[in-house]
Structure formats: C-alpha cells, structure tokens
Amino acid sequence: MKATLFAELMESAHEAAAHARGEISLRTTVMPRPPARMRSADVKRVRAQLRASQALFAGMLNVSPRLVQAWEAGRRAPRGPALVLLNLIKERPELLMNWHIAGESGAAPQRGGKAMKVTRSSGNVFADLGLPAPEERLVKAGLASALASVITARKLTQTAAADIMGIDQPKVSHLLHGRLEGFSTDRLVTWLTALGRDVEIIVRTPARRRRGRVRVHAG
Numbered sequence: 595m596k597a598t599l600f601a602e603l604m605e606s607a608h609e610a611a612a613h614a615r616g617e618i619s620l621r622t623t624v625m626p627r628p629p630a631r632m633r634s635a636d637v638k639r640v641r642a643q644l645r646a647s648q649a650l651f652a653g654m655l656n657v658s659p660r661l662v663q664a665w666e667a668g669r670r671a672p673r674g675p676a677l678v679l680l681n682l683i684k685e686r687p688e689l690l691m692n693w694h695i696a697g698e699s700g701a702a703p704q705r706g707g708k709a710m711k712v713t714r715s716s717g718n719v720f721a722d723l724g725l726p727a728p729e730e731r732l733v734k735a736g737l738a739s740a741l742a743s744v745i746t747a748r749k750l751t752q753t754a755a756a757d758i759m760g761i762d763q764p765k766v767s768h769l770l771h772g773r774l775e776g777f778s779t780d781r782l783v784t785w786l787t788a789l790g791r792d793v794e795i796i797v798r799t800p801a802r803r804r805r806g807r808v809r810v811h812a813g
Contacts (some may be wrong), residue, residue, distance in 0.1 A: 629681040634668040640680055641666075643687045647720055647732075647810075653772040655679060659742040660770055669761040717807075729808050732772050736810025737782035742770050743812060744789045761783045 604626045609661075641651045641662075648666070652659040659674060664670040672680050720728035720735075745766075752766040758768070769777065783793050800806065 619628050629677045631663075632672050632677060632680055632745065635687055636684070637662070637665045637672065637680065640684050640687075643683070644664060644719065647719060647735045647739045649772050649774075650732075655737075655769075658771050659739060659743045660734070660746055663742060663746050730779065731774075733779055733808050733810055735775065736812070737771075737779065737786065738769055738772065738774055738777075740810065740812035741782065741789070742754060742789070744768070744791055748789070755789070759788050 596793050641648070644651065644654070646654065648662045649659045652662045655662070655676060661670070665672055671677075716722055718728050718732050720731040725731060745752075750758070752763045752770070756763045756766045765777075768774075
C-alpha cells in the first residue's frame with residue numbers, strides 16, 4: 595500500500611473516531627429519493643397536462659415519437675433522465691412550458707424561488723409559444739403522430755416504411771423524430787394513404803362564435 599493512501603485512510607479513521615466522540619461534525623449529503631416509476635397511464639396523464647400530441651410531447655422531451663408511443667402502450671418504461679424529467683413535469687408542468695418559452699424568446703428562466711405565472715393553454719401549444727403558423731404546425735404534428743402510430747402498429751422498419759411511402763429512409767427518421775421542416779401537410783396526408791389509412795376532412799360550424807380551428811383526430 596502506498597504511503598499517501600495509508601495516510602489518507604488513517605486520517606479518515608481518526609475523523610470517524612472524533613465524530614463518534616462528538617468532537618467534530620462531518621459534512622453529510624442527503625441524497626434525493628429515486629424518481630417514482632411511471633406506467634403507461636402515468637405518461638398519458640403527464641402528456642394530457644400539456645395538451646400535446648405524442649409527436650409534440652416527444653419534441654419537448656427530446657426523444658422520438660416512437661419511444662413515447664412505446665411508453666404509453668406499456669411496451670417500455672421511462673428510465674434514467676427521462677424518468678426524472680417526467681416526474682418533474684408531473685408535479686410542475688409549467689417548468690417545461692416556461693423552459694420552451696425561454697428558449698424561443700431568449701429570456702432567462704426565473705430564479706430566486708419566485709412563483710411562476712401559469713397561463714392556461716389555448717389548446718394549441720404552438721400558438722401559446724408564439725410560433726409562426728401555429729395551426730399548420732399543430733396539424734402537421736398530428737399527422738406525423740398518426741404516421742408514427744401506423745408504422746409502429748404495422749411493425750415496419752424505417753426502410754420498409756420508406757419503400758411504401760416512396761421516400762428515402764432518412765426522411766422517415768426525421769419524421770419519427772418530429773423534425774417536420776420541409777414536410778408539407780399534403781405530403782404527410784399522401785404518406786398516410788400510402789400506408790393504408792383513410793384521411794377525411796370534415797368542415798363544421800363550431801358550437802360558439804370564434805375563429806375556426808384545424809385539428810387532427812387519428813382513429
């Protein structure tokens with residue numbers, strides 16, 4: 595045993611003995627409790643708090659939509675940093691929203707333990723974040739989520755899905771990871787029909803006077 599290591603061990607032993615006699619106080623660190631496990635229903639409830647589609651929720655967490663779908667279907671369970679983040683969002687959903695808003699606006703997050711103002715969502719998180727063309731973004735996110743669900747349900751590889759959709763595999767990868775820049779609504783609808791899904795467009799009068807909205811409901 596090296597002399598330096600032996601000296602350190604002896605010093606630690608002397609400190610432990612002195613602490614036991616009440617002569618010194620040793621620094622202690624309280625470890626946080628491990629995050630609670632999350633089942634599929636728990637993940638769905640967290641996403642419902644944010645009123646986000648699976649594709650949008652995946653983008654917020656920086657994971658793929660297929661992983662979110664696997665969590666909600668019970669095929670996989672959140673682990674590691676994702677589990678910690680989900681537990682934080684469950685208790686304080688405004689943390690994630692404020693972080694995204696700060697990222698878009700360049701504003702610094704609030705500090706000092708002050709209470710953060712929470713504003714009820716309009717139902718379109720893209721509009722809440724002040725992003726351009728929020729209705730189009732919401733529709734594209736819904737269509738992308740539906741595409742990811744079909745690919746998962748059919749157990750298609752990205753290459754197999756690309757062959758059916760008539761595109762290359764990297765585009766399928768971008769789609770499944772929520773990177774929708776360059777994908778028009780028309781193309782997303784075309785790919786859904788190529789994968790064997792019907793797409794219906796229904797125009798109706800809202801229950802109260804307001805500006806019309808566009809929503810995607812996948813069955």
